[in-house]
Amino acid sequence: MPDRIFWMGSAIALVAGLAIAQGDRLARSLTAEAAPAELLDGCTDIPEAVALAETLRLRGIAVDRALADLERRKGEIAAAEAQITARLLSLKKAKAALGETRAGQDAGRSEGIERLIAVYDAMKPAEAATIIAALPPDFAAEILTRVQPDAGARIIAQIDPGQAAVLTAHMGARRLTGD
Structure with missing residues (x-):
């Protein structure tokens, strides 16, 4: 999942970078200026020219506002890109830490199970059978599959036949599922 997040973030960052670059080119090519007053010198008596000049001036203002908005959005995209990059780095660190934690837990769990198995191997079969009979069948089966085969056989021999059959089935x- 974090790999998918990394690639999605990279794609977003790439698109954002392209948008920023495209925005720079667009801003340079579309710099608008309101119609200078000298353009209308001698044309103030022609209403169409005055209206056209006013329309162009208003469009120029609108283009200037759009370019300013584009610059603002470019800044927002850059900030979002920085946040995405920081979040990806944080997720990668968390994934690495989680992997280390899981490895440590697995090692500790395995060591604990090995000690527990050694305890059952050292117990008398009747005592071990009493305890194992009180455990959930799947956990008891796990213990019985890990103890020494001869110790396991002696323990199963001490358990009620009906419960021994259930444990043997577990x-x-x-073994069939590989657990």
Whole structure:
């Protein structure tokens, strides 16, 4: 998922960069100026010329406002791009930290399970059978699949036959699914 976020952020940043570059070219080519007063010298008696000059002046103002808005948006895009980049970096760091945490937890969990298995291997079969009979079947099956085979056989022999059958079925299912 973070890889997908990285690529999406990169695509957005690329589009934003292209928009900024395109905006610079557009701003340079479309600089508008209101009609200078000398343009109308001698034409004030022609209403069409005055109206045209006023229309051009208003359009020039509108273009200037649009260019100013484009510049503002360009700044917003640059700020958004910086935020996206910072967020991507933060997500990458979080992903790396999560991977390290999971690796540490898996190692600790595995070490804890190995110690637990060693305890059951060292117990007398009748004592181990009493405890295992009280555990949930899937957890008990996990323990029985990991203890030494001869210790597991002696423990199962001490468990009620009906419950031993359930545990054996769980053990077989675990082996078939690869858990």
